[in-house]
Amino acid sequence: MNFLQKYYDEIEVGDSYRSRGRTITEADIVQWCSYTGDWYVLHSNEHYAAQTRFGQRIAPGLLVLAYAAGLGVPPDAPSIVANYGTDRLRFVAPVFIGDTIHLRSAVVEKTTKREGRDGVLKLDWNVHNQDGTLVMSSDLQILMSFSGAAK
Numbered sequence: 001m002n003f004l005q006k007y008y009d010e011i012e013v014g015d016s017y018r019s020r021g022r023t024i025t026e027a028d029i030v031q032w033c034s035y036t037g038d039w040y041v042l043h044s045n046e047h048y049a050a051q052t053r054f055g056q057r058i059a060p061g062l063l064v065l066a067y068a069a070g071l072g073v074p075p076d077a078p079s080i081v082a083n084y085g086t087d088r089l090r091f092v093a094p095v096f097i098g099d100t101i102h103l104r105s106a107v108v109e110k111t112t113k114r115e116g117r118d119g120v121l122k123l124d125w126n127v128h129n130q131d132g133t134l135v136m137s138s139d140l141q142i143l144m145s146f147s148g149a150a151k
Helices: 026-036 046-050 061-072
Strands: 016-017 082-092 100-113 119-130 134-143
Touching: 046 100, 061 082, 061 100, 061 119, 061 134, 082 119, 100 134
Parallel strands: none
Antiparallel strands: 016 100, 082 134, 100 119, 119 134
């Protein structure tokens, strides 16, 4: 079970979760470029990308970050109040078309904001590919409510 489906006061430092996998497709990259206007040549020009150190097109880092949210944030988590921010974000290895990524998250710190109401979870929020290679490293903070807190 994903710990983000629990309330702040039910979660412990050290709780962890590994998501399902999700394969990155050419359509994902093309749609991302279209939606965002980010047509950078490493993402959108096969001939150019083939001449680089990567040898092929790579997925945009922010696409990987966005997919991490889709892999890790339950759609029905009533305790999540808001995304509180990210202090550290690194794209440490390329993600290629055909790679299957998954999220590994773990609670590293808890900070109560309003006793009995809400607190912030600081999470290791890291994406790995099918070989276990770390491709994105980050911490994510999420504002969450206590069980029984007024809605």
